Each structure stands twice: as C-alpha cells, then as structure tokens.
Amino acid sequence: MPTQDLAAVESIPQTLDMLLTVSASPHIRSEVTVSKIMYTVLLALLPTSLAGVYLFGLSALWVILLGIFGAVATEALIQPLLGKKASVVLDGSAAVTGLLLALTLPPSLPWWMVLCGAALAIILGKAVYGGLGNNPFNPALIARVILLVSWPVHMTRWQSASYLFARSVDATTAATPLGMLKTDGLASLSHLRLLDLFFGYRGGCIGEVSILALLVGAAFLLWKGYITWHIPTSCLAAALLTSGCFWVSNPQQYANPLFHLLTGGLVLGAFFMATDMVTSPITGQGMLIYGAGIGILTIIIRIFGGYPEGTSFAILIMNALCPMIDRYTLPKGFGRSRRRKKNHA
Amino acid sequence: MTKILLILVSTILVNNFVLAKFLGICPFLGVSRKTETAVGMGLAVTFVVTLSTALTWLMQMLILKPFHIEYMQTIVFILVIAGLVQFVEMVLQKTSPALYQALGIYLPLITTNCMVLGVAVLAVQLEYSFIESLIYSFGASVGFALALVLFAGIRERLSLADVPEALQGTAIGLVTTGLLALAFMGFNGLVK
Secondary structure: OOOHHHHHHHHHHHHHHOOOOOOOOOOOOOOOOOHHHHHHHHHHOHHHHHHHHHHHHHHHHHHHHHHHHHHHHHHHHHHHHHOOOOHHOOOHHHHHHHHHHHHHHHHOOHHHHHHHHHHHHOOOHHHHOOOOOOOOOOOHHHHHHHHHHHHHHHHHHHEEOOOOOOOOOOEEEOOOOOHHHHHHHHHHHHHOOHHHHOOOOOOOOOOOOOOOHHHHHHHHHHOOOOOOOOHHHHHHHHHHHHHHHHHHHHHOOOOOHHHHHOOOOOOOHHHHOOOOOOOOOHHHHHHHHHHHHHHHHHHHHHHHHHOOHHHHHHHHHHHHHHHHHHOOOOOOOOOHHHHHHHHHO | HHHHHHHHHHHHHHHOOOOOOOHHHHHHHHHOHHHHEEEEEHHHHHHHHHHHHHHHHHHHHHOOOOOOOHHHHHHHHHHHHHHHHHHHHEEEEEEEEHHHHHHOOOOHHHHHHHHHHHHHHHHHOOOOOOOHHHHHHHHHHHHOOOOOOOHHHHHHHHOOOOOOOOOOOHHHHHHHHHHHHHHHHHHHOOOO
C-alpha cells in the first residue's frame, strides 16, 4: 500500500499545476543577501575611487588596492581562528571595509601603514566581536582613527591634486582646506571656489574630495534601497544648521556652512560610513537623532577641537550612543500606551 | 561663568576620568552589564564624589595646610571618603529607604572606587577654589556616569554578539573601553 501512495504523490506534479508544498516559514525570501549588498556598495564607491585616482594619480590607486588586499587577506587569515566558514572571506564585507578605509587615507601614505590599518580594521574593528554584524563601531573608522593618533604626521601630510595624466611627476604637498582654516584662519581660504570643492580640486583624503562622485554613488545606493534618506539628510542638515549659527554670529571668524559641507569627510561619512547597517540605529526616528548627532559633533570638533576634521570621531561617538538611541526610540507595541507599558514593567 | 563651563566640558568630555585618565576602571567594568544598574551606580558616584570632594577640600585648606601636614593627604582623604560613604549609607537607610534601596550595593562599593580619591587629590592639586572644585568633582562624576551608561548600552548589545571564546567577558570589555576612549580622543583640544 505505501508504495502505491508514493507513486500517487509523485504523479501529482504532472497532472496538477497547483501543488501545495508543506514547508517551514519563511515562504517568501528576499533576494538581498549580505554579499549582494556588499558588492553593490563596492560598485557605488567606484565613481569616488576613480575620481580619487584621477585627482591624485597612481599613488591613490596603490592605497586603494593595498587597502582592499590587506583587509581581505586579514579576513582570510583570521576566519579559521574564529571557526567560521571560509566562504565569509569573499562575501565582500572585508573588501568594503578595506576600500572605505583606503578612501579615508591620504594618497601618499606609506604602503605598510595602509596594510596596518586594513589589518586593524578587520581584527580590532570586527573579528574580536565575532565578525560582521556584531561590531559596535565602524571598522574602517576605527582603523583610520588608530592610524591618525599613531602616525599623525603621515596621516596629515596631504598631496595637492596632481592629476593622473599631469606632466609633472613630483606631487606637491598642500594642506586641506580644513587644515588651513585651523592653522591660518579664514583669510587663507579666499582663493577657494565652492565649485572646485564640489568637483574635488583640493588636497584631502582619496575618497572625500570629489563630492560629485560621492553623490553619484550615494544616489545609486538610495535607488537600490540599501541606505535610507534619514541619516544623510539629518546629518548634513544638522551640520549646515550648526555651522550656519556660528557663521551668522560672526562671518569674519567662522567659515560659511557650504564650505563646511563641501570640505572634509562629511559627505563621505554621511552617505557611506554613518549608514553602515550594523552600527546605526534601526528605527527612522533613531536614525534622525543619530545623523543629527554626527552633524553637530563634527562641526563642534572642527570649530573648537584640536583636530581640523571631526567626522570620523563624530561617527564613532554616535556609534557608541547607538544602543542608547535604539533603546529609547523603540516603537511602542500596538494598542499600548507608554504609560501602561511602564506600569506593566 | 566661562571657567565653570570650561571645567564641565573638560571633565565630562575631554579629560573624562574613565576614558582619558583611566581611573575608576574597576566599577566601570564591574557594574556595566545592565543599563539600569549603570544608571544607579552613576547617580551614586555623582552624589558621593561631589560631597567627598567638598569635604576633602575643606580638610586640606582648614586642617592640613595650616598645620603643614600636607604629607598626610592620602591617608586623611581615604579616611574621610570611607567615613563619609559609611555615614551617607546610614543616613540614607534611615531617612530615605527608597533611595537606599535604589543605590543598593553600589553605595559601599564606591569606597573602593579610585576615582573618588583621584578627584579629591586633583581638585587640590589644580588649586581650584571651593566652588570650582565642587564643579570639577560634579563634572568628573557626570563624565564617569556618561561613560558608564554608554558602555553599558554597548555591553548589553555585546551580550548577544558572537564574541570568540577567548575574548568573552572582561577581555572584550577592555577592548571596547579602549575603542571608546579612542572615539573620545576626538574631543581633544576642545578645552585648551
């Protein structure tokens, strides 16, 4: 009898179009996987990377390639120690961390520092917490800040834009606009045109200079739905408002808000670093608070702090605040008022 | 007024006692597993540090200095702090059982918090006036509470993380403290 039953079941698919499959949930699966997101982010960073290489020449290309190589190699070495599957190495997350780190470095950084930074990003930023998804801080920024406090001289030696196809081989050094603002005051910036800053003709980190390229990549990510508008909008708006307040109070002393928006790593940070899914809040309301915190802290560190640029620190500090933000922006359960919830607890 | 603000910013953010001076690490790691207890500890420390610094400052200026026995500072300060904590505990128990219950074990634990002595000694060393040392100690303990609560939030999340066996517990706590201190270095130079 059982064999007959089996034969009957097997014959159903040929006779019936509608086959009722019994299986455990979930029944509808998302097409999106970790590696798909990671490779999309890599693609979104491509215009920025190309702009960096165009603006700073081959040394920038070396830094980018070394950053990616260092991160992926460290991941490959560390995964067996953590007892994870080797497939994690090529899911793209290490490559994204390496690329993001490289984009926040000066183009003339020595090769071994880039490798050091990439290894630190993977080990201290991610592996000690158990890998992707567990880290409280943005790995690339952790590495950048460690490099910045360990080798401040190298990390603040900037190369002026020396185009890939330029005649002269010697790269000249130049301060970043924010560096000049810190050391020489507002008067030293009179020659800068906002349009040049927008296209990226200035000294700075590989990936932060060309706002145009960053916006192209960010628009792509927004269109794909991998980042939402909350964090970048609130971050940039808060930075504009904060610097605007200072500017209105004394335009002779404080730089104009558009200058603050177009210089430093604010745009790179707002779209690509702060929106890291692991280290940013979950709710929309939380994201708005988190982004605003980054914008305000960045401007405060820029204006009053010892460092000319504060985006990386601001993002790390808000990363630390993220569990708090998530805790207090938790949506209330349907049909429950906050007061009742408190009484029940 | 500006000086008061500067002292507050300096002690809470720039020279945070936990994240820049690395004092009070023991309770920082010990009572940061849950946010609620972290808030309790933060309140208790704020209360005790401010009170004890006021008392030790008076001790220094009215007794140690006039009699030229400043070398007795450490012993006298420890005695004052330990006595004060016990006294506060007794008073709270009798007058406000609710607060006593809320602070619980943290109140006596504060006696062993090296930050309390550190703040008292530093307030004297920096030659602050009475009001300034009050502000200084208040800011220092608020900075402690801030770091503690931030850290507790991260730690609660870490309890769900897949931390490698060798690093679980205090080890990952110390690593995280270091990274948090790194983030706070961004405030460097905020106060000259």
